[in-house]
Amino acid sequence: IWLSRWSSDTSLIVNGTQDEGKRDMYLSVYAGLGLGQGVVQIGVDVLIRLGMLMANQQMHSLILHAVLFAPLAFTDTTPIGRILSRFAKDIDVIDNQLPWEITDLLYCFFEVIATLTVISYTTPIFVIIILPIGILYFFVQRFYVATSRQLKRLESVSRSPIYSHFGESVTGAVSIRAYGVQHRFIKESEDKVDFNQVCLFPSLISNRWLAVRLETVGNLIIFFSALFAVLGRDTMNPGLVGLSISYALQITQTLNWLVRMTSDVETNIVAVERIKEYGETPQEAAWEVSPGPPASWPDKGQVDFKNYQVRYREGLELVLKGVTFSVKGGEKVGIVGRTGAGKSSLTLCLFRILEAAGGQITIDGQDISKLGLHDLRSRLTIIPQDPVLFSGTLRMNLDPFDKEKDEAVWRALELAHLKHFVKGLNLGLQHQVAEGGDNLSVGQRQLICLARALLRKTKVLILDEATAAVDLETDDLIQR
Secondary structure (H helix, E strand, O other): OHHHHHHHOHHHEEOOEEOHHHHHHHHHHHHHHHHHHHHHHHHHHHHHHHHHHHHHHHHHHHHHHHHHOOOHHHHHHOOHHHHHHHHHHHHHHHHHHHHHHHHHHHHHHHHHHHHHHHHHHHOHHHHHHHHHHHHHHHHHHHHHHHHHHHHHHHHHHOOHHHHHHHHHHHHOHHHHHHOOOHHHHHHHHHHHHHHHHHHHHHHHHHHHHHHHHHHHHHHHHHHHHHHHHHHOOOOOOHHHHHHHHHHHHHHHHHHHHHHHHHHHHHHHHHHHHHHHHHHOOOOOOOOOOOOOOOOOOOOOOOEEEEEEEEOOOOOOOOOEEEEEEEEOOOOOOOOOOOOOOOHHHHHHHHOOOOOEEEEEEEEOOEEHHHOOHHHHHOOEEEEOOOOOOOOEEHHHHHOOOOOOOHHHHHHHHHHOOOHHHHHOOOOHHHOEEOHHHOOOOHHHHHHHHHHHHHHHOOOEEEEOOOOOOOOHHHHHHHHO
């Protein structure tokens, strides 16, 4: 508008002489407008980015906390590929796509409003055309957005099996090669990727469909803007007419981008919806309860099961049906039974990984259902069937919280019959353990878990087939 006024000012040049005062005034105002626009744009961008950064951190903390504190039933019923998809693709969308799309949506929206306002101001009769063009644009936009959202959802759903299959293939790579079925797994992976692409192609085609319709709407705006400018050429300001036509020429691309951004925001906001869904996952019991148990609890280690019942999740049959027994402090009790009898389930109940469906468990007279999970689990020790090690030093795996002195660590290694092995390593306790302990044998991993358990010195120690992976001689030494 300022440029059109500047170009239409006939008093700027009189008798071939330019009025320098007016020229400087026009230049100063134009420079001020440009500088103000830059400052405002930078400020808005910074505010939006800061807001999005804070929102992203909260969304990631929400889903991370929800998944880490979800009960066992959640991990039993949710494929690992689906969880990875939430943390990988959905978090990536929220971090890298949504902020730009929301910013572009706001810019395009106000640019379209400004363009229509300028055209209507210069050629008031254009207001009559806005309504039918707006209705046409609205229907094209709503039809495209609804379709695009569903196509995007299909593409997202078909992506999770790719992650699951890839993770399973990497985990079972040794077995796959041993049986010589690499080609079968490669074919399955390609089929899943192909199916994902089949869901993606219609989305790309719908974008082309949208582009043709929006080009038509944009061309109609340009046509009527130019037509009304020509019809009213005798009464209209030439500078404003040029401004109107130049704005109209830009609206096609702006309209196209506005619909795309509207669609992308509505489509990708599904990522927020999916993360929010996981964020509302039912959680385990309270981590800490006040007042907690005494610092010396358990001082004896007596465990009592009283008519205890448990099921893996609601709607399933009971796994343990009215179990009652007592283990006195200092006793060694073995639980035997066929596969599926509930031996491992019994150990899960002690840590309240499975919550009781009836009855109770007491340790030294304290009902564990009334304790915080942190207080309970930090006072018990378990050596599971599958040894769990983390990438890091051997000492970190033995004493993760760095509470014990090296003498105590070596004593635990000696009791677990690992002292000579560790002394033979170049770095000793600083030996680097690969992820999952892949650079150690299964038996060595099991013995490291045993040493870690001995280092904690808890009154209740649970061994779930802890010596299944060691030789008979070492097993005999451990049992002593």
